[in-house]
Amino acid sequence: MHRPHIVILGAGYGGIVTALNLQKKLNANEAQITLVNKEDYHYQAAWLHENAAGSLHHDQLRIPIRDIINEKKINFILDKVVSIKPEEKKIKLEDQTITYDILIIALGFESEMPENHGLEENAFFIGDINSARLIREHLEYNFACYHNEDVKNNGRLNIVIGGGGPTGVEFAGELVDRIPEICKEYDVEKALVRIIMLESEATILPAVDESLQQYATNSLASRGVEIITGATIKECNADTITYEKDGILEVIPTVTKIWTAGVRANSLVIKSGLQTKDGKVAVTGEMKAPDFQDIFVVGDCANVIDQKSGKAFNPTAQITVQQAALVAYNVVAMIKGNKLKTFEPRIKGMVVCLGSHDGIGQIFNKRKLFGWKAPLAKRLVDTQYLLKLGGLSLALKKGKFKFLNS
Amino acid sequence: MHRPHIVILGAGYGGIVTALNLQKKLNANEAQITLVNKEDYHYQAAWLHENAAGSLHHDQLRIPIRDIINEKKINFILDKVVSIKPEEKKIKLEDQTITYDILIIALGFESEMPENHGLEENAFFIGDINSARLIREHLEYNFACYHNEDVKNNGRLNIVIGGGGPTGVEFAGELVDRIPEICKEYDVEKALVRIIMLESEATILPAVDESLQQYATNSLASRGVEIITGATIKECNADTITYEKDGILEVIPTVTKIWTAGVRANSLVIKSGLQTKDGKVAVTGEMKAPDFQDIFVVGDCANVIDQKSGKAFNPTAQITVQQAALVAYNVVAMIKGNKLKTFEPRIKGMVVCLGSHDGIGQIFNKRKLFGWKAPLAKRLVDTQYLLKLGGLSLALKKGKFKFLNS
Structure with missing residues (x-):
């Protein structure tokens, strides 16, 4: 050759x-x-x-x-x-x-979004740096808009996550941590903000062990995430999302829909x-x-x-x-x-973080992980990856050592 | 009594x-x-x-x-x-x-915006904390949107300032300083961004001395601000602004119009x-x-x-x-x-800043001020004000000592 x-x-x-x-x-x-x-x-x-x-x-x-x-x-x-x-x-x-x-x-x-439901036109997707950054900006922009309207649009403060798989759950966990900061920055009352997760299956994280599902559900729900299981998205437009649960249609006013349910x-x-x-x-x-x-x-x-x-x-x-x-x-x-x-x-193993201080995981498919050890485990794996990619200098530069100062 | x-x-x-x-x-x-x-x-x-x-x-x-x-x-x-x-x-x-x-x-x-020109619906105004913060967010949001569209909308990167009075000029000066940072944050090529100032009079800062006008014009123009004098705003909608100059109508594609010409x-x-x-x-x-x-x-x-x-x-x-x-x-x-x-x-006296390192001013209506001394003078006046309002602790807390680390 x-x-x-x-x-x-x-x-x-x-x-x-x-x-x-x-x-x-x-x-x-x-x-x-x-x-x-x-x-x-x-x-x-x-x-x-x-x-x-x-x-x-x-x-x-x-x-x-x-x-x-x-x-x-x-x-x-x-x-x-x-x-x-x-x-x-x-x-x-x-x-x-x-x-x-x-x-x-x-x-x-x-x-991969269901077609003809308005999701492709109106929902965000966490796909790459550009699209993730856009979600951050979209959130902040709408919080900033809130005070500048005579008629308040609560849809600006409602965040709907389509899908309760690992990405949706990790995103919800981060949002719970982040919302108080955004509220402070834009002078918005925290109690006005809703995070709603729509999952079509009977539980979030359907692929993981039941005890882990339960832990994640409780962690998110106790911190204010409204988890709606058995919910099928029916229609999505600029200002609302409509879902069906038990044969009943419900409409949520929201300008922020994030699709995490399929690639x-x-x-x-x-x-x-x-x-x-x-x-x-x-x-x-x-x-x-x-x-x-x-x-x-x-x-x-x-x-x-x-x-x-x-x-x-x-x-x-x-x-x-x-x-x-x-x-x-x-x-x-x-x-x-x-x-x-x-x-x-x-x-x-696998880890699903629920914000920076909580999470679930399974190591070698045997031992289960709950709580603060999960985000720590993810950061250790990340550091290993960075070490392989670019040695110590890259790991020090790009390592996500949030646990040091948080 | x-x-x-x-x-x-x-x-x-x-x-x-x-x-x-x-x-x-x-x-x-x-x-x-x-x-x-x-x-x-x-x-x-x-x-x-x-x-x-x-x-x-x-x-x-x-x-x-x-x-x-x-x-x-x-x-x-x-x-x-x-x-x-x-x-x-x-x-x-x-x-x-x-x-x-x-x-x-x-x-x-x-x-106070001219009525029936679409300005009230489509232009921003630097009026208070809420409206100023909204402009910041609007700029960042549109820069973030730029990479997420198949057909690029350059109107997202064109910023039109209506009015070349002190507020418009100070805002333009700050933008010139700020744009490179925003470009870096959102991976936008700096050369694509335009800052355009529309002024209806024959010069910007019509109320100040001619030598100061000239200095401000040169400072902004040399840093890329397009100053269009003798321009009357005719129409403003979500995506464009139309002005008339010398009897000719010109349309600028822009989602960002900031009205600074009247209160x-x-x-x-x-x-x-x-x-x-x-x-x-x-x-x-x-x-x-x-x-x-x-x-x-x-x-x-x-x-x-x-x-x-x-x-x-x-x-x-x-x-x-x-x-x-x-x-x-x-x-x-x-x-x-x-x-x-x-x-x-x-x-x-008076001071008009042109970003954090340049400006013009007039002290006691006699001595003129050009260059870096102008922003410094504004900060000194600000410090005096804070001292009066809340003593040394407030001045230290809220003082705008940007000159120390910039």
Whole structure:
């Protein structure tokens, strides 16, 4: 094989970890590496809800790509992918077209909202730095507007979270912490503010253990979050959201609807013509696209079946980072003519924070975690990630050590 | 005279200084003093444009009223004035009606926009803490929106200031300082942002000396402010503003229009039936309302004729504070049966800041001031005011010593 051109699309958890692993394992004579991303920074998506609530500044969760890659080994292109052409081995970007020998698709997720309900036009989504920051600004702007109207619009102070999964729950937990600060800043009476969570299932966090569900429900409810389960969103417009529960329609006046209930893979994947399942590339155990020996997929764009449960893995940051390490290993193996490995996740556990002082978690799928240890655990995992990404200096710079001074 | 009830309406520069002077000069046996204000704080209106630009936090310019009055001497009522009834000696508030023996009207200004041009619905106004803070939030919100739209709306980045008087010019100066910070926060290219000032006269700051006008024009223009003189606003809607210059109509796409070109006295004054001139109470030299021996008026609500020029004084903070001291003196004189004094201003000078490092001014109407000394002079005057209001501790707490660390 000549000096192959490896192209990585996307610099989220999957893309950046693949890139950094390849940078370590290959020297410049062995391969040419290109990383394409539409922003010049990597960001830690697991913290976006804190940015959206306004409790963590976005600069704390984004990392300039050029600070962590070695530009002698990786050519970084700041551009947006327009289309992937597997047959031609070409990637069309907005400003140029590039070819590859080996491709890694790590293009992440986008929001998936029920169609024709007005959600796409009127609801926010915690998707990236731009959209999270917009939620923070939208909240503050509406609190600021409140005092400047003769007829008070309480819809400006009602925040409706669509979905009680991990993202919705973590966002609600942050909001509870943050609302008193916003109220102080804009001279709004705290008692006027409502946080309402609409969940279609019978409980929030349906995927976790029942005792954890109960703990999270009590923690949020005791701090004022109105949790409405069994609620289906029926209509959303600029000033209201309507849901159905037990056959009865209810209307909530609100200018702030945040959809947290569903994501799908970047739709470029379906448009590429690669074989998909549930909108994701139905990858092999080696994380390759079916029928294409030269395409790997990681993270939200990959449908990886758990051999034990027969179900697809939830592409958490944890799983994605492990996939990225495997993909890097397999790419190097391919180039060097070695045997490829199959993906086997090592689930270390999960944590759902409920603000900065409370949360739930499960370690090694056995021991349960309640209370202040959960946010601490999340911060430890984060620090580990930053250490891997950019060493001690990056960990010190971007570490989220809120527990030190809070 | 029995122990008279003195009622002060408003706690702006005029009201709070009157109250504090009376508190010092009268003991509790001599008079009962009531101060009515719709907010529980006094604020320094001369700094609002910095709050609107986002360069000075509103907490730096507001002072809790209860921190500076002696509640044993002054009864503070947090309420909004609904109407003044001079014949009945009654003040209707939202929650109660009070009577007075001596009344001091210090209700400040409100915006005066050309009617039927869409300005009232679509333009902002730097009027108080709430409206200034709203401008800051509106700016930030629109910068945050910019990246979240497929079709970029440059109107979100165009800021149009209606009026090139002192407020408009000071606001533009602050914006020039502030825009780079906002751009950094929201990842917006600075070159995309426009600050446009529309002035109907042939020059900005028409009331000041020509050399000062020229200096201010050059300072703002060299830092990117587009100054359009001889421009009359014709129409304003949510997304544009239209002006006429030399018979030609021009349309600027902008969601941010800030009207700084005109104020009038609080309209409660006209509704009170007191004799007015230009919407203000045509006060006597002693600052009394005509035909009412028991009503004094200070600041924006008073029309005071300068005996030298025959024109009304511009109710700057400087003039208002002096009027308030005189009104307090006259109220005490009335109670004690002494002779009342006539208002004679001592003009110490004027300063117009052009951001935190530049400005113009005139001291004692003789020596001119250019450059960094102007903002310094404003801060010195501010410190003096705070010292008078609440001594060293207030001056240290609320002093705007930006020059120390900038």
